[in-house]
Amino acid sequence: MNEHQRSGADPDPQPRAQNTVFREEEEHLESTLEKVSTDLSRASELFERTNGAYRSTKFYMSENRGEIDPQEMYQNELYLKEVDRNAEAACLSRDRLAQLYESPYFARVAFAPEGETEPKISYIGKFAFSHNGSIEVSDWRSPVAGLFYDFDIGRAHYDAPSGPVSGMLKAKRQIKVESSKLVYAVDDSSGIRDEVMQRELSKTSDSKMRSIISSIQREQNEIIRDETGETLIIQGVAGSGKTSIALHRIAYLLYRRKGTLSSKSVAILSPNKVFGDYISSVLPELGEEPICELGLASIAASAIGSSVEIEAQRYPVDDADDAWLARAQYKGTLEFAESLRAYAEDARFEVFSGKDLSFGTRTFKGDWLTERYRSYGRLAIRERIDLLAGEVLTDLAARSIGSRTAQPKRFEVRQKLTAMLAAKDALGLYRRFFAERGRKHMLHMPKKGVVEWEDACPLAFLQSAFDGFEELADYRHLLIDEMQDMTPIQHLLIARLFPCEKTILGDFNQMVDPVNGMTLAAMATLYGASRVFHLKQSYRSTLEINELALRVRPVSELVAMKRHGKAVRFERCGDTQGVLAQIGRIIEKFEKGDSKTLGIIHKSDKIARVYHELLSQDHRVHLISDESATFSDGATIASVKMAKGLEFDEVVILDADAGQYESEYERSLLYVAITRAMHELTVLYRIKPAEMLGWGQRA
Numbered sequence: 001m002n003e004h005q006r007s008g009a010d011p012d013p014q015p016r017a018q019n020t021v022f023r024e025e026e027e028h029l030e031s032t033l034e035k036v037s038t039d040l041s042r043a044s045e046l047f048e049r050t051n052g053a054y055r056s057t058k059f060y061m062s063e064n065r066g067e068i069d070p071q072e073m074y075q076n077e078l079y080l081k082e083v084d085r086n087a088e089a090a091c092l093s094r095d096r097l098a099q100l101y102e103s104p105y106f107a108r109v110a111f112a113p114e115g116e117t118e119p120k121i122s123y124i125g126k127f128a129f130s131h132n133g134s135i136e137v138s139d140w141r142s143p144v145a146g147l148f149y150d151f152d153i154g155r156a157h158y159d160a161p162s163g164p165v166s167g168m169l170k171a172k173r174q175i176k177v178e179s180s181k182l183v184y185a186v187d188d189s190s191g192i193r194d195e196v197m198q199r200e201l202s203k204t205s206d207s208k209m210r211s212i213i214s215s216i217q218r219e220q221n222e223i224i225r226d227e228t229g230e231t232l233i234i235q236g237v238a239g240s241g242k243t244s245i246a247l248h249r250i251a252y253l254l255y256r257r258k259g260t261l262s263s264k265s266v267a268i269l270s271p272n273k274v275f276g277d278y279i280s281s282v283l284p285e286l287g288e289e290p291i292c293e294l295g296l297a298s299i300a301a302s303a304i305g306s307s308v309e310i311e312a313q314r315y316p317v318d319d320a321d322d323a324w325l326a327r328a329q330y331k332g333t334l335e336f337a338e339s340l341r342a343y344a345e346d347a348r349f350e351v352f353s354g355k356d357l358s359f360g361t362r363t364f365k366g367d368w369l370t371e372r373y374r375s376y377g378r379l380a381i382r383e384r385i386d387l388l389a390g391e392v393l394t395d396l397a398a399r400s401i402g403s404r405t406a407q408p409k410r411f412e413v414r415q416k417l418t419a420m421l422a423a424k425d426a427l428g429l430y431r432r433f434f435a436e437r438g439r440k441h442m443l444h445m446p447k448k449g450v451v452e453w454e455d456a457c458p459l460a461f462l463q464s465a466f467d468g469f470e471e472l473a474d475y476r477h478l479l480i481d482e483m484q485d486m487t488p489i490q491h492l493l494i495a496r497l498f499p500c501e502k503t504i505l506g507d508f509n510q511m512v513d514p515v516n517g518m519t520l521a522a523m524a525t526l527y528g529a530s531r532v533f534h535l536k537q538s539y540r541s542t543l544e545i546n547e548l549a550l551r552v553r554p555v556s557e558l559v560a561m562k563r564h565g566k567a568v569r570f571e572r573c574g575d576t577q578g579v580l581a582q583i584g585r586i587i588e589k590f591e592k593g594d595s596k597t598l599g600i601i602h603k604s605d606k607i608a609r610v611y612h613e614l615l616s617q618d619h620r621v622h623l624i625s626d627e628s629a630t631f632s633d634g635a636t637i638a639s640v641k642m643a644k645g646l647e648f649d650e651v652v653i654l655d656a657d658a659g660q661y662e663s664e665y666e667r668s669l670l671y672v673a674i675t676r677a678m679h680e681l682t683v684l685y686r687i688k689p690a691e692m693l694g695w696g697q698r699a
């Protein structure tokens with residue numbers, strides 16, 4: 001059994017059965033490995049040679065610096081660059097061949113194009129491999145690989161570079177090669193597909209998300225290969241593979257649009273650094289460079305500029321401040337976003353009211369200034385002031401021809417015009433926005449120059465009314481994860497700042513922010529998204545865990561995977577000492593078992609921190625907090641908010657008592673906590689479990 005496979009999980013679909021298919025594939029593997037090995041030796045040799053040439057040229061240049069004439073030096077530098085590029089290419093090719101040697105492919109298709117009876121055999125792997133001019137393995141993103149993901153035996157088609165090809169898919173085979181050894185090879189049927197999937201899902205988790213190329217499902221492949229070039233929204237139930245497939249989609253687009261799309265022009269807006277770390281190895285594993293990771297806070301901060309500081313985000317779980325909650329709730333509504341958008345449009349015109357302006361004997365009438373200011377189409381306030389100052393200066397220059405009168409400087413004119421603005425900056429506009437609506441109390445600045453988190457994106461948005469949006473036009477594709485936790489105004493800001501194509505994903509059943517009034521329909525309208533995909537099949541958790549999740553939140557569209565595991569355990573702990581003793585026992589058992597990750601989840605950030613301190617005295621446990629940057633194997637304590645998007649082999653939910661989980665918001669939190677578990681779940685309560693767990697009558 002594979003070392004990562006959990007005990008008790010399904011064995012390989014073809015446990016060492018020496019049948020015909022297996023033998024046939026063993027032979028084919030042997031011959032492929034020979035070819036890979038030959039090319040690998042060549043690539044290693046080439047790498048050593050180019051690397052050696054680079055080093056010796058560099059050495060020669062540094063030893064003889066001062067003696068080499070500039071022309072020769074220049075030639076040497078050009079040569080060095082060329083050798084460096086070759087060495088890099090040789091290194092990449094060597095590394096890919098080394099990976100292919102471990103596992104060259106995972107599938108085989110036999111396809112007979114229209115009019116041909118003899119099927120053409122294609123093997124599909126992580127990377128393409130050609131040997132002596134013949135294609136031995138096709139990349140999983142190639143058109144022919146679509147046959148494996150999208151069709152059952154029978155009529156099928158794919159889009160070859162030369163045009164569409166139709167025909168008959170005669171056979172489809174799932175193959176597993178590990179450490180250059182054939183583990184299984186089975187002809188495809190729905191039963192086999194289920195078994196392969198069960199096997200994949202029964203593995204233990206990792207602190208890094210893994211690629212899923214050998215078991216991508218049809219509905220997932222449709223999203224990965226969507227090339228309409230428009231914004232897609234993926235609403236998927238917990239564990240439906242949204243994050244996985246969004247990353248595979250990026251790998252696919254990078255492959256298909258080589259030359260026009262590079263990893264530097266793709267960014268992901270992720271909820272926190274730990275999540276970024278968790279997903280960081282999927283693209284490199286697929287042979288692509290990592291993409292840029294962005295956070296909403298830094299985007300807002302750079303749009304606002306350094307004059308205003310942003311306070312950290314607060315959550316109601318840890319903050320019983322009703323006045324703040326009311327402010328946050330108002331700013332999380334669709335109405336707020338809509339009225340701020342309309343206000344920003346109007347303010348560009350209305351914020352300026354011209355007054356007579358004199359330079360020497362020339363007076364510019366206030367009405368004329370206002371009329372000119374308003375005539376500049378869709379420009380932002382600062383650009384209008386600039387243009388108006390330009391007009392004033394041109395007029396003065398024309399009148400001063402032949403006279404000795406000194407001309408005012410541009411900045412003086414700008415200053416005088418700026419003084420005619422009813423608001424001098426975005427913050428001024430924001431104040432007027434609330435004042436006009438009789439809601440001055442909605443803007444609370446904890447300190448001078450500091451705004452609350454909920455004001456960061458509205459302010460950044462209003463900055464556009466002043467300076468114009470500096471659209472982040474270098475990005476060609478933006479991936480937005482956990483869409484449900486961004487408020488309407490935050491989405492609006494992102495939509496305006498990133499005019500590029502987007503893949504937006506999340507689950508509105510997993511909102512961890514109760515101050516958010518966003519809906520799926522409003523979001524689709526806001527982004528002008530052409531397609532909204534719904535993923536209903538949940539892959540992560542066992543049936544037992546999913547059953548509990550559905551008891552807490554009956555998500556009607558969720559289809560649970562028929563993968564059985566251990567029953568969910570409920571443990572009464574009495575008091576804090578009891579909780580600590582129980583967690584201690586669970587950690588000790590976890591350390592002796594097969595699992596790699598254990599998530600200990602509490603509703604609150606603050607209490608998670610306290611548990612971490614207490615448990616750290618006797619156990620090795622990590623804490624995931626706002627300051628954390630990495631996700632590691634082992635036992636980890638986190639709040640629900642920090643655990644969202646992650647998964648663990650085993651999860652322990654702490655203090656799942658009545659009183660802790662009562663409101664609809666808390667129901668959401670509990671649902672998120674439960675659905676982080678892949679294989680095992682323990683619910684710890686002190687006295688009486690929360691009613692929504694449906695356990696009361698049995699406890």
Ligand SMILES: Nc1ncnc2c1ncn2[C@@H]1O[C@H](COP(=O)(O)OP(=O)(O)OP(=O)(O)O)[C@@H](O)[C@H]1O
Pocket residue numbers: 200201210212215216217220236237238239240241242243244245506507539540644645646647675
């Ligand atoms: N086709 C697949 N083959 C194998 N594993 C899959 C497949 N699709 C999803 N999974 C697995 O299901 C788990 C959940 O995937 P992922 O985290 O991408 O889901 P999600 O929808 O983003 O979850 P959530 O919203 O709950 O955070 C992962 O372990 C992933 O590897």
